[in-house]
């Protein structure tokens with residue numbers, strides 16, 4: 424099987440030991456049992472199913488039937504949703520967070536102070552510098568609405584650097600592992616240290632190497648507690664904010680990237696552990712990612728969109744983009760952004776894709792690229 428051309432190593436499906444799964448019969452979506460992954464090799468997966476889904480009945484698996492093993496991301500998501508909402512409404516520790524989110528109390532700001540910003544006047548554009556000023560002045564939260572290619576990740580990395588200079592601790596969160604690691608890669612370039620929580624199997628190879636070597640050195644309890652308790656930058660996914668570290672630690676700031684893609688109750692999770700927060704996103708791009716089980720679903724809402732609508736004065740816009748030339752940007756502006764998106768400079772506006780002739784010669788007349796390049 425491993426030598427067959429269609430063989431895809433199990434590792435590429437990203438199953439992680441301990442991950443919740445659902446077993447269904449092949450070609451049937453009816454779930455048979457839920458459990459978790461015990462162990463994977465290149466060609467096998469061992470799962471443990473302790474909960475049959477038909478009450479009082481033991482699920483019997485037979486060797487002749489083909490089964491599907493699906494990741495049950497909904498399971499951990501649902502328990503986080505319940506837990507976050509319950510705590511916010513019931514636990515007085517989170518009454519300020521409840522005021523901001525449920526009562527939509529307007530966030531406060533101190534007067535802007537240029538201190539700590541000077542370094543960024545040359546490095547960043549005016550929108551990005553304004554975002555740093557606003558975050559510095561924030562008493563509660565700031566919403567950073569970054570249209571495509573406007574330097575959200577770049578700004579977050581500078582924000583972390585600036586907050587560290589002010590002696591602050593920061594919890595960095597995103598919905599996906601890749602977005603968390605995109606920010607961390609920029610911190611590596613700036614030689615900023617961090618602790619990355621989560622399974623190393625899901626991390627970017629460069630981040631994984633760093634994390635693995637750090638974790639290997641943690642050979643006693645004292646080292647482990649220093650490592651987790653003294654880190655000034657801690658990074659995780661939104662659903663990963665249930666690590667034991669959070670029973671002992673609070674942060675000055677929580678920065679949530681991709682927050683417009685996170686449903687409101689999940690986004691609350693990491694915010695419980697910080698005094699102030701910054702939500703970065705763009706609800707004009709992707710809506711929150713959430714499995715829909717029926718047609719009568721309620722449209723999922725992100726905390727980002729909820730707060731943008733309730734308190735637009737908390738928004739700071741990034742509108743100077745570096746990814747599209749002016750013709751491509753025109754389309755995006757016309758369809759979505761009502762002409763608020765701008766090219767950051769002339770070179771971005773005039774940027775063109777060089778298509779080497781060699782590819783065109785290899786193309787026959789039916790080839791899509793020839794069709795696209797025809798004048799009409």
Ligand SMILES: Nc1ncnc2c1ncn2[C@@H]1O[C@H](COP(=O)(O)OP(=O)(O)OP(=O)(O)O)[C@@H](O)[C@H]1O
Pocket residue numbers: 546547548551569570571572573574575576577578745746
């Ligand atoms: N102030 C700046 N000066 C020059 N280049 C910049 C600046 N800010 C961002 N860029 C460049 O713009 C590009 C997009 O930046 P970045 O990836 O931070 O944006 P993003 O908003 O996170 O992107 P996306 O919309 O794809 O998530 C990158 O190549 C980055 O180096």
